[in-house]
Amino acid sequence: MQLSKQLNLNKRQSTLLACIVLSIIVCAVVLTGFLYDEDRIASNLEVRNAAPSFDHFFGTDWLGRDMFSRTIMGLSLSIGVGLVGAIGSASISIILGVIAATMGKVADSIVTWLIDLFLSVPHLVSLILIAFAFGGGFKGIVFGIALTHWPSLARVIRSEVMQVRSLDFVQVSRKMGKSRWWIAKEHIMPHIVPQIIVGILLLFPHAILHEAAVTFLGLGLSPHEPAIGIILSESMRYLSVGMWWLAFFPGICLLIIVRMFDKIGDNLRMLIDPHHAHR
Amino acid sequence: MLLEANHVSFRYGTEPWLFRHVDFKIKTGEIVGLVGPSGSGKTTFGRLLAGYETPHEGSITLDGSPVPSNRYHPIQLVFQHPEKAVNPRWKMRKIVNEGWEPDEALLEKLGIMQEWLERWPNELSGGELQRFCVARALGTNTRFLIADEMTTMLDAITQAQIWHAVLEIAEKRNMGVLVISHDHHLIHRLCTRIIEFKDLV
Numbered sequence: 001m002q003l004s005k006q007l008n009l010n011k012r013q014s015t016l017l018a019c020i021v022l023s024i025i026v027c028a029v030v031l032t033g034f035l036y037d038e039d040r041i042a043s044n045l046e047v048r049n050a051a052p053s054f055d056h057f058f059g060t061d062w063l064g065r066d067m068f069s070r071t072i073m074g075l076s077l078s079i080g081v082g083l084v085g086a087i088g089s090a091s092i093s094i095i096l097g098v099i100a101a102t103m104g105k106v107a108d109s110i111v112t113w114l115i116d117l118f119l120s121v122p123h124l125v126s127l128i129l130i131a132f133a134f135g136g137g138f139k140g141i142v143f144g145i146a147l148t149h150w151p152s153l154a155r156v157i158r159s160e161v162m163q164v165r166s167l168d169f170v171q172v173s174r175k176m177g178k179s180r181w182w183i184a185k186e187h188i189m190p191h192i193v194p195q196i197i198v199g200i201l202l203l204f205p206h207a208i209l210h211e212a213a214v215t216f217l218g219l220g221l222s223p224h225e226p227a228i229g230i231i232l233s234e235s236m237r238y239l240s241v242g243m244w245w246l247a248f249f250p251g252i253c254l255l256i257i258v259r260m261f262d263k264i265g266d267n268l269r270m271l272i273d274p275h276h277a278h279r
Numbered sequence: 280m281l282l283e284a285n286h287v288s289f290r291y292g293t294e295p296w297l298f299r300h301v302d303f304k305i306k307t308g309e310i311v312g313l314v315g316p317s318g319s320g321k322t323t324f325g326r327l328l329a330g331y332e333t334p335h336e337g338s339i340t341l342d343g344s345p346v347p348s349n350r351y352h353p354i355q356l357v358f359q360h361p362e363k364a365v366n367p368r369w370k371m372r373k374i375v376n377e378g379w380e381p382d383e384a385l386l387e388k389l390g391i392m393q394e395w396l397e398r399w400p401n402e403l404s405g406g407e408l409q410r411f412c413v414a415r416a417l418g419t420n421t422r423f424l425i426a427d428e429m430t431t432m433l434d435a436i437t438q439a440q441i442w443h444a445v446l447e448i449a450e451k452r453n454m455g456v457l458v459i460s461h462d463h464h465l466i467h468r469l470c471t472r473i474i475e476f477k478d479l480v
Contacts, residue, residue, distance in 0.1 A: 169364050169365055172364055172415075175329065175378075176377050177378065187366055
């Protein structure tokens with residue numbers, strides 16, 4: 001924010017700048033993460049437990065693996081999981097939200113009941129159960145995230161659709177002989193697209209953090225994959241002997257990415273809907 | 280064709296009855312004026328006739344049978360506030376063509392300029408938007424037009440222009456028009472029959 005004050009940017013411009021910077025970072029991380037092969041994190045016992053230096057920016061671990069490469073690969077995995085999970089759960093919430101708002105009272109009470117049910121159980125608990133039921137690994141985590149993060153967005157979409165549906169021009173459209181499906185597609189969807197975009201942006205950091213949390217607990221991705229959660233949980237044992245860099249750098253990178261998504265999501269929400277931003 | 284309201288009663292939720300057992304008839308080709316004090320339920324009655332609300336008791340019938348609800352509604356309502364009756368994310372061309380495609384002659388008669396068709400609703404004034412709403416409601420299958428304070432917020436010249444066009448079309452197509460208004464002068468000028476809403480209740 002200091003930077004944006006010096007450059008004399010308004011909220012729109014600073015949000016745009018943040019979006020550009022973030023997308024460059026995310027693309028770079030994801031691409032390098034996928035392009036790196038296993039050689040980059042091969043163990044090299046000659047440089048075990050090295051502190052951060054110019055050869056190894058983030059230091060090396062107890063097997064001599066370069067922590068910088070491991071962090072990048074872990075982040076790319078986390079972002080992948082987060083992206084697929086967030087989009088998956090946004091799709092679920094769009095479908096359920098629209099069904100609840102347009103298909104009558106019975107459908108509405110069923111969906112509302114489902115939303116309450118999922119909101120009443122802590123995310124992490126249902127996430128662990130679902131991930132476990134799908135057999136863990138990448139698939140389990142993605143399904144777990146998609147199936148647990150939809151309720152809050154579904155509730156927002158449901159109320160938004162209900163509000164749009166009662167507007168005069170939608171009712172006029174019914175009297176023009178248009179079908180429900182046509183109205184949903186032409187009148188209602190364009191009105192809720194901004195909410196959906198903000199919703200996905202705000203779901204994303206949640207998804208990443210929960211993925212890291214479940215993996216940290218040992219119930220998510222398998223240990224040979226360099227996920228951030230695994231890096232953190234492995235490094236716990238070495239913190240007491242002073243190897244702080246094992247947990248510090250991956251943790252801080254995760255935090256920065258999550259925080260930036262959160263901030264951009266908030267800013268966008270404020271720009272799109274200034275009246276309801278403080279809700 | 281005959282549009283009838285038979286013993287119609289209505290209330291919002293569990294509030295007191297707005298009106299009970301109202302009987303009303305209008306034939307195609309008639310221009311009927313409906314007057315009454317504010318809050319007496321004229322607008323709600325118009326919404327009932329056009330199918331925007333369903334009566335708690337009684338029925339609305341067209342030639343003795345219920346009005347079909349899943350295709351173009353033969354009774355069209357023009358709202359008092361055109362700003363709310365158009366989708367702010369659509370261009371005017373799409374809005375006016377939603378139910379049917381009015382030809383250029385009709386648009387010109389209502390005083391709609393061709394270049395307005397490419398504009399967004401917030402680039403036009405209330406009066407200009409109202410002309411589009413009227414054009415939209417005058418589909419070829421419209422048998423009755425319900426004008427709920429349709430020209431209240433327009434200046435005299437625009438009012439005259441719009442009503443002139445509407446009456447001409449109504450006569451040509453043998454369409455019935457129900458004019459709901461506070462403006463006695465307007466109603467006396469336009470209508471063949473004038474009804475006090477309190478006499479109906």
